[in-house]
Amino acid sequence: MSIFVRFFAWLLAAAVAFATLGPPGLRPHSDLGQDGEHALAFILVGLAFGLAYRNRRWAVAAVSVVLIGLLELMQFWAPGRHARLEDFLVDAGTACIGFALAAAVDWVMTRLRTNSALTS
Secondary structure, eight states: OHHHHHHHHHHHHHHHHHHHHSOGGGSOOOTTHHHHHHHHHHHHHHHHHHHHTGGGHHHHHHHHHHHHHHHHHHGGGSTTOOOOHHHHHHHHHHHHHHHHHHHHHHHHHHHHHHHHHHHO
16 A cells, blocks of 8 residues: 555645746646645645655655755746746645644554554
8 A cells, every 4th residue: 555655646746846946837737826826736645655654754754845946946837837936835834744644644544553452
């Protein structure tokens, strides 16, 4: 299961990188607006990486924030794209929320396992 979750996390990161740096016409659009799309994408990235790398969640979260910043800066060289501080703040903040959600899921699952073991 861990390999599947890690594969999914990296696949999701690649898709987000392509949507961020690729041609604007190939980027998916929704009714959420730009900030909503960014928030949804990076919450999912944070959640996926938080579940994929449970034992190193803090380190992976820190590296993720740095890489999100680099991804935003790389838009200076991508034709038709633009780097904005607001995008970085939304992306990094929502990725951290995703990591927190992963930690909450782990906590709940641990509690459920503990309670299940005690009642058996």
